Amino acid sequence: MKKRYKYPLIALSPILLAAAVFGIEFYRNIGKLPDESRFARLPYYQNGAFRNIYTAPELPYYPERATGKGGFIRDDSYVPKGRLPMHTLDKNSFGQAEAFAYYWLGHASAILELGGQRILIDPVFDNASPVSLPIIVPRFQEAPISRENLPHIDAVLISHDHYDHLEAATVRHLADKAARFIVPLGVSDRLQSWGVPSEKITELGWGDAAELNGVKITAETAQHYSARWRTDRNKTLWASFVLEGAGRRLYWSGDTGYGPHFADIGKKYGGFDTAFLEIDAANAGWPQTHMFPEQSVQAALDLGAKRMVPMHWGVFSLGRNPWYVSIDKAVKTAAHKNLPLDVPKMGEKYRPDSFRNDGWWTRKELR
Template identity: 40%
Template sequence: MTTETLPSPCLPPAPAHHGDTFRNAVPTPATGTLKALKLMWQFLFRKPANTVPKTAIPVQALSREQLLAAADYSLFRLGHSTVLLKLEGEFWLTDPVFSERASPVQWAGPKRFHQPPISMADLPPLKGIILSHNHFDHLDYHAIRYLADKTEHILTPLGVGDLLQRWGIAAGKIRQLDWWQSTEIGSTRLIATPAQHFSGRGLFDANRTLWASWVIDSPQLRLFFSGDTGYFDGFKTIGEHYGPFDITLLETGAYDAQWPHVHMQPEQTLQAHLDLGGRCLMPVHNGTFDLALHAWHEPFDRISALAAQHGVAITTPAMGEALDMRAPHTGHAWWLAAQ
């Protein structure tokens, strides 16, 4: 497995490294103490009741036998931004989070709306795990420690791999990439591409590790996984160099007008899909954790309406539902029953 930096002079440079930290290509405004305190007050005391489902979310349970028997180029959504991909007969997992809470502790913090469709123990061996950044709703300490033993390769943005090594994961499993670097594992090529976000798991590690989106280029299918990101002109650059994409797995959730630079509104998600040259849009980063002030089902409502309005193909599989990535079905509005 080799890593290379793409040589095209048309590509923008990798993010500026300021000492021990990273920044976005276009620096985003700092939140500021007063704004942070205001947001904390809203989350603690003025949160709407509809940010959590009233009834259980439908989940289609999965078994290892089902996954092994599934057709090649199948996709299974396990929750939030955790997606299981079957490519060339091998399994890949994005941003695995299996814990009850997306939090540094399991007695407080955002709690799951639903259990994963399959346990970590029942997952088949993984060819690779693809990590977008180190936030708790994307990098689960317990999951990554458990899954490392059944995973051949773990792909991370710069610095995240160092964190994994401190957690006891073997360096030989880890491949860290800067923006615009690529690597090949078997017949699949993966490119770490820019995102507009930030990183940190505590009070003193802000932006010490990089964040990224990913191009997943297999022999029969090309996917884009956004991780977490605000809308920026990087989508168009990625689309020009790597598009079109058969499916775009794009963040659609945990947005708010108070933090516009690091999470996309649904209208921006749709535009990012168009910029990328996507054929079918699958919204992720929703339906599992209460991370914002909007109704939990609003991201699905808004992106589905926008896609219909603009004639964009969209797929919204339920948690655990199989999706043929070569001919994706539209899914159904499963979230309506749990509002």
């Protein structure tokens, strides 16, 4: 009779341990879901989920150009050949928050100073993934500042709960440091499960506003969706934002497809000094949940914006386009439409009155 040896179990134990570790990490990064009864009377909440005002198609899990690899697995054929030019920041880079200044941190993350308030928008410093595997939605460039080196933050503003906009590790780090968190409906439950006190959180539905020491922040419509796993799609809201302070009116698109909502918002507010608009991650597989760059420029015109600053590009290869395609198209289209478009580097202090484009994204060694 043959003996049964336990050595195969010993060989498998590291794999099982790794699976357990990643499983725990994944679970901790999803966050808690809200009580659905809170939203039952909202016109844009039906059958247990938030919905777009304008119809948006279901989003496939794999972009059309990523056949066989999966849409969010590392593929270096889309990334820059070298590091993009960047201004490195730390706490000493910031003094008192100014009337208006903007620091792009890459993709859709930014520090916005308005009316003497410092607002951190959609802060993501690691890969846009629920687990720390370097092949899943990896960055192709580090952020210009680490979460540990952030200056004092008066408010953290979140547009929606996707991993490239809402990072659990950063929320946990800022839970006892940031003075306030302003989020769309339902996202507060995720934040509380990561340690943010409920009294620090302000939830906004579309059309709701919050006051931040003289700065008014209003959540407006966007055409997108939410999810941190396959079973929680549209259980929390997504939003764009209008920020008003120090005599300026700004628009932050968050993630959105192109639609009539831009003209509606432009008419409602009478135009904007600057519109920060997403230009990348569009793919033919999801034509109404992200914008192609030509649509982003048209959105700025619909909003009545005096100038446009592109965001949601330069860090992740989500739409499976070469990294420079979207910015090239946005710049070309804006020039044709006579729309001023400013392209600051990551970490660069941006003020529209003194900014001049230097074409850094066109450098041949990066393509």
